[in-house]
Every structure is written in C-alpha cells, then in structure tokens.
Amino acid sequence: MKAFRTVTSRAVVLDRPDVDTDQIIPKQFLRRIERTGFGEYLFFDWRKAPDFELNRQEGKILLAGRNFGCGSSREHAAWALQDYGFEAVVAPSYGDIFHQNSLKIGLLPVTLPAEQVKELMQRAADGEELTVDLEERSAGGFPFELDDFTRDCLLEGLDDVALTLRDDEQAIATFESAHPVPISTLAG
Amino acid sequence: MGGTLFDKVWEAHVVRRAEGKPDLLYVDLHLVHEVTSPQAFESLRLAGRPVRRPDLTLATMDHNVPTGDDTPVDPLSEQQLATLRSNCEAFGVPLYATGSGREGIVHVIGPEQGFTQPGFTVVCGDSHTSTHGAFGALAFGIGTSEVEHVLATQTLPQRKPRSLRITFVGEPPAGIAAKDYVLAAIGRLGVDGGVGHVVEYAGLAIEALSMEGRMTICNMTIEGGARAGMIAPDETTFAYLEGRPAAPKGAAWERALDRWGALRTDDGAVFDRELEIDVSELLPQVTWGTNPGMVVPIDGEVPDPGSFDDPDDRVAAERALAYMALAPGTPIRDIRVDRVFIGSCTNSRIEDLRAAAAVVRGQHVHPSVRAMVVPGSAPVKLQAEAEGLDRIFLDAGFEWRRAGCSMCLGMNPDILAPGERCASTSNRNFEGRQGAGGRTHLVSPTVAAATAIAGHFTT
Numbered sequence: 169m170k171a172f173r174t175v176t177s178r179a180v181v182l183d184r185p186d187v188d189t190d191q192i193i194p195k196q197f198l199r200r201i202e203r204t205g206f207g208e209y210l211f212f213d214w215r216k217a218p219d220f221e222l223n224r225q226e227g228k229i230l231l232a233g234r235n236f237g238c239g240s241s242r243e244h245a246a247w248a249l250q251d252y253g254f255e256a257v258v259a260p261s262y263g264d265i266f267h268q269n270s271l272k273i274g275l276l277p278v279t280l281p282a283e284q285v286k287e288l289m290q291r292a293a294d295g296e297e298l299t300v301d302l303e304e305r306s307a308g309g310f311p312f313e314l315d316d317f318t319r320d321c322l323l324e325g326l327d328d329v330a331l332t333l334r335d336d337e338q339a340i341a342t343f344e345s346a347h348p349v350p351i352s353t354l355a356g
Numbered sequence: 357m358g359g360t361l362f363d364k365v366w367e368a369h370v371v372r373r374a375e376g377k378p379d380l381l382y383v384d385l386h387l388v389h390e391v392t393s394p395q396a397f398e399s400l401r402l403a404g405r406p407v408r409r410p411d412l413t414l415a416t417m418d419h420n421v422p423t424g425d426d427t428p429v430d431p432l433s434e435q436q437l438a439t440l441r442s443n444c445e446a447f448g449v450p451l452y453a454t455g456s457g458r459e460g461i462v463h464v465i466g467p468e469q470g471f472t473q474p475g476f477t478v479v480c481g482d483s484h485t486s487t488h489g490a491f492g493a494l495a496f497g498i499g500t501s502e503v504e505h506v507l508a509t510q511t512l513p514q515r516k517p518r519s520l521r522i523t524f525v526g527e528p529p530a531g532i533a534a535k536d537y538v539l540a541a542i543g544r545l546g547v548d549g550g551v552g553h554v555v556e557y558a559g560l561a562i563e564a565l566s567m568e569g570r571m572t573i574c575n576m577t578i579e580g581g582a583r584a585g586m587i588a589p590d591e592t593t594f595a596y597l598e599g600r601p602a603a604p605k606g607a608a609w610e611r612a613l614d615r616w617g618a619l620r621t622d623d624g625a626v627f628d629r630e631l632e633i634d635v636s637e638l639l640p641q642v643t644w645g646t647n648p649g650m651v652v653p654i655d656g657e658v659p660d661p662g663s664f665d666d667p668d669d670r671v672a673a674e675r676a677l678a679y680m681a682l683a684p685g686t687p688i689r690d691i692r693v694d695r696v697f698i699g700s701c702t703n704s705r706i707e708d709l710r711a712a713a714a715v716v717r718g719q720h721v722h723p724s725v726r727a728m729v730v731p732g733s734a735p736v737k738l739q740a741e742a743e744g745l746d747r748i749f750l751d752a753g754f755e756w757r758r759a760g761c762s763m764c765l766g767m768n769p770d771i772l773a774p775g776e777r778c779a780s781t782s783n784r785n786f787e788g789r790q791g792a793g794g795r796t797h798l799v800s801p802t803v804a805a806a807t808a809i810a811g812h813f814t815t
Binding site: 169184185186188190191194195196198199200201202203213233234235238239240241242243244246261262263264265268269272273315316317328329330332333336339340343344347349350351352 | 372376378380394405408419420439470501504515547548582672766767788
C-alpha cells in the first residue's frame with residue numbers, strides 16, 4: 169500500500185451526490201488484469217463533455233458529494249483515482265466498499281460534515297490550495313475522524329495481509345480447529 | 357437484552373479482538389469470479405503465498421461470458437477468463453467453468469449448490485454478495501485487496517457496522533413481487549440511507565416469501581447503501597437447502613438444523629435504527645432516474661425536480677431526467693421501451709422465470725421491442741427447459757440465452773445501444789450501466805414481461 173502523510177494541492181470540485189463506481193471507471197475497462205493504468209479511463213464517459221469538472225480543474229485532492237463511490241465493489245475505481253493523480257478524497261460520506269478499498273491502497277478518504285465540504289468547495293473554486301494532513305487528521309483546517317489503527321497503517325503504508333500473517337496466524341489456526349465449516353463437497 | 361441475528365453471526369466469527377483494532381473475522385465461504393480476482397492472485401504469487409483454504413473457496417465465470425450460443429469472447433475477456441482458469445489450477449481453487457453444467461452467476465450458484473448456508477460469513481469481490489444474506493448468512497462484497505486478504509488468511513479485518521431493521525408489515529396485493537418490496541424500501545431509505553449498516557429484513561411479508569424472493573431483496577441491499585442484508589432462516593430456508601450438493605448430509609444435517617434454529621434476533625434486541633414498510637397498498641415499482649432510489653409506483657409519473665427539498669437531490673434529478681430523456685409529469689405507463697432484459701443476480705432464478713413466463717404465455721413481444729431472458733445458471737436454464745418455459749419465451753418472441761451476468765452490467769456482448777431504453781429486472785440503473793448512453797428502468801420480472809408485450813410500462 170502507498171503510504172500517506174500529507175498533501176497540499178489545488179482541489180478538484182465534483183459537487184454531485186451519489187457518484188457511483190460505474191461512472192468512476194466504466195465496466196469495459198474492468199477486463200484488464202493489471203492494477204495499474206486505469207487513470208486514463210477515469211470518468212471515461214463524463215470526460216467526453218468538455219465542461220466536465222475534471223476537464224477544467226487540476227489537483228491532487230478531490231472534493232466530492234455525499235455517498236461518493238457507491239455501487240459496484242470494483243477496486244478499479246480507487247485504482248483509477250490514484251493512478252490519475254488523486255491522493256485524497258474529501259466528501260460527506262462514501263459507499264462502504266469504496267471507502268474500504270481506498271484505505272487499502274492509500275488513497276485517503278476524508279469524511280467531513282456536508283457544510284464543511286461545501287465550504288472547502290467554495291475555497292477551492294476561489295483558487296485556494298488545501299492541505300490534507302493525516303498525522304494531524306485535518307483537511308483544509310477542519311479536523312476529521314479516523315481511528316488510530318487505520319491512520320497508523322496509512323502513515324506507514326502497511327500491507328495488511330503481511331500484518332495478519334505476522335500477528336494472527338496462531339489465532340486463525342486455533343479458531344479453525346474449533347470451527348468446522350459444514351460444506352459437503354467443494355472438490356472438482 | 358438479547359442479540360440480533362447479525363450480532364450472533366458476527367460474534368461466532370471473531371478470530372481475534374483487540375483494543376483499537378478492527379475485529380478479525382473468519383470467512384466460511386469465499387466466492388471468486390474472473391473480474392475482481394486476477395490482481396489478488398497475482399499479489400499472492402509475487403509474495404509466494406498459497407490460498408489458505410481452497411476448500412472454502414469457489415470460483416465461477418459470469419461477468420464476461422457471452423450468453424449467445426455462437427458469440428465469440430473478445431480477446432481481453434478471453435485473457436481474463438484464461439487467467440482465472442490458470443489461477444484456479446495453480447492455487448487449487450475449484451472452478452465451475454463455462455460448460456461445466458454448474459456455471460452461472462456467482463450469487464445464483466452459491467445458494468443453488470448449497471454452499472451458502474445459514475450462519476455463514478460469505479464474501480466475494482462483488483457488491484451483490486449481499487444476496488446470500490437471504491439464508492441468514494452475513495454476506496458482503498469486498499474489493500480486490502480484501503479478496504487477496506481472504507485468499508491468504510481466510511479472514512478479514514472489519515469494524516462492526518451498525519444495525520438497521522426493516523420490517524415489512526401488511527399483506528401485499530396480488531402481483532406484487534419481492535422486487536417491488538426492495539425498490540420501495542430503497543425509495544424510502546435513499547441510496548445512501550443504509551451506509552455503514554447491516555440490514556435485517558423482518559416481518560410476516562418477508563416470512564411469506566420463497567428463498568428466491570428473499571434473495572432478490574437481500575441482493576439489492578447494497579443499492580440502499582448497506583453492505584449486507586440478512587433474513588432469519590426458517591423452514592422455507594431449510595426446505596430449500598436440504599439435499600443440495602454442498603449442504604450437510606445425514607447426521608451433519610441434523611446438527612446443522614439444531615444450530616440454524618437459534619439464528620434469529622432475540623426478543624428485546626435493540627437495533628441502531630428501525631424502518632417499517634407497509635406493503636398492503638404497494639404497487640409495482642419502476643425507476644425513472646439514474647439510481648435505484650429514484651423510483652415511483654407504476655401508476656405514478658416522472659417527478660418534477662423542483663419537488664425535491666434538498667438542493668443536491670434537485671440537481672441529481674435534473675441530471676437524471678436529462679440523461680433519461682424524460683419530462684417531468686410523464687405518466688410511467690406512457691414510457692415506451694426498446695429492450696427488455698429478464699435476468700441478473702437479482703431476478704434470474706427459476707421462480708422469476710416462471711413468473712415472467714406466466715405473463716407472456718400465448719402472447720407476443722411488441723414489434724418494436726427486443727426482449728431477452730438470461731437464466732442465472734446452467735441448472736436454472738435446464739430446469740426451465742424441462743418445464744417448457746423456454747418454449748413459452750421463444751414462441752412469444754423472446755431470446756432465450758445461456759447463463760451469465762449478461763446485460764445487467766454489459767461487460768460482455770449484451771449491451772444497450774446509445775439512447776436505447778430498457779425495462780430490466782437487474783439492480784442498477786446507473787448511467788451507462790447496460791451500455792454507454794443506454795437508459796435503464798428497474799422493474800420486477802412480471803412488469804418486465806408485461807412491458808415486453810405492450811411496448812410500454814404496464815402490469
């Protein structure tokens with residue numbers, strides 16, 4: 169996972185609610201078997217409109233509406249945003265799976281109250297650069313919540329498969345020995 | 357104070373709990389498909405890690421596969437399918453491949469083969485994994501990084517979501533389907549109303565549903581923002597499961613029944629939120645916009661964006677109507693369609709096909725409509741053919757196709773052309789979901805069938 173500490177940048181404003189992952193990365197690009205190279209297809213259909221927000225603004229921070237990344241579980245959406253150059257997203261709420269996917273790859277999803285996001289959108293539109301600081305847990309000067317464990321994983325860029333195998337291997341083996349799964353046949 | 361069904365399944369799967377960390381949850385069943393797994397297998401390979409429990413992992417091919425008899429697979433899809441095949445071979449994961457006779461949509465075959473069982477934790481790199489909650493399992497979609505974590509460890513670190521109970525009360529009028537229940541619930545809840553929650557569906561109207569109906573409801577839980585939906589298992593559940601290939605047999609079956617009987621929310625258990633929906637005056641539901649919460653009864657009309665209080669909702673409605681090429685005030689029944697799609701992990705099971713066939717029997721698809729039926733799995737297709745449903749559809753002018761995700765998401769040759777309008781039994785009416793520029797209206801199988809005949813929305 170990519171470590172995240174802080175980013176200071178212009179922000180791109182995408183003030184629409186319920187932006188689904190089908191828009192972020194349409195299905196025809198999900199046939200690729202790599203993790204990289206999705207950035208050029210980010211918002212593929214919407215970018216055909218010359219006045220689409222991403223065609224008019226640049227930045228490493230995306231300011232988005234409520235329920236950003238709802239719908240399909242495709243991690244390709246988070247990959248595409250990161251590959252395009254975004255390092256953090258700031259929104260009032262997220263689709264649960266997108267939120268989780270973003271944390272897993274080090275694309276920081278910051279949650280702030282809707283009125284604070286609107287204020288940041290205004291400041292961004294006025295040309296202000298914003299800072300998202302994970303250590304301080306602040307975005308554009310507003311404090312945001314993120315638990316210590318998740319923050320530390322992001323700051324260090326920890327691979328959580330390695331973490332689980334290192335710390336919990338014994339607990340998993342113990343659990344398994346007392347937890348038979350009654351599936352009759354899974355072979356062939 | 358007792359616990360909820362969700363609490364019970366969660367607690368039974370906590371491998372490790374530590375202050376400040378997410379619980380580490382054990383995964384009983386991990387379903388895999390071609391689209392969201394290649395990068396996860398590749399990471400395992402690079403790290404030299406095996407799949408911990410290939411015996412609790414099952415793969416199928418569904419998203420990419422063409423459903424026409426002679427339709428070739430495009431090269432990128434072919435590569436992705438071949439990658440799944442070689443990954444399953446290399447890591448020892450069972451694969452129900454195309455042509456095996458057991459293939460189908462991942463959320464159809466898990467229950468159909470008896471893999472999905474009450475009290476299980478089920479995950480898959482697919483948001484509609486919520487479907488399996490119909491059996492009293494805790495089932496939710498995950499991303500590819502989490503797929504990798506489950507392959508390597510058979511566990512997932514998770515923070516426990518909040519709980520929401522949706523109780524359906526009243527007796528539904530004739531012709532109302534599970535699809536109408538869940539669309540109405542999403543309409544009430546909003547597409548983000550369930551974010552951060554696990555939903556339990558309860559009430560006599562739920563208990564009266566078949567497993568197929570319950571799966572339809574749990575399937576669309578994610579469309580209301582909640583990652584998982586659950587229904588307490590009962591006699592209907594047990595009758596469905598008994599004798600299925602992967603279900604417990606003999607003494608193990610008896611022991612399973614004893615355990616499963618305890619999987620219900622205790623009296624007095626407290627949910628973080630409750631919602632009640634009266635189905636006694638429910639009408640068939642039709643979506644008008646570009647998310648599943650934009651829904652009205654079939655006797656209703658396309659709403660005026662100005663009627664929404666929230667400015668974000670107004671803007672979203674305006675954008676949706678522009679995309680859908682609909683004017684406010686248009687009666688839903690006056691909207692004409694070009695295509696009808698009966699299929700998807702929401703509505704492609706045998707009961708769905710029977711309901712649609714009963715409507716089309718002896719009639720013919722409207723001359724300006726192209727209609728297709730795509731069974732959810734190879735066994736569903738065989739069963740439907742044994743019952744003569746394929747003849748009913750073919751005689752009526754429907755296409756009868758092979759199993760797959762098909763036009764639900766258009767990752768395969770089944771797509772809408774730009775501007776085409778479709779009555780679809782699938783789960784998402786997002787912009788371009790069924791093909792760039794395509795316009796999707798979500799409906800139940802019976803409404804889809806009747807609409808194919810009439811050429812416009814009807815019952």
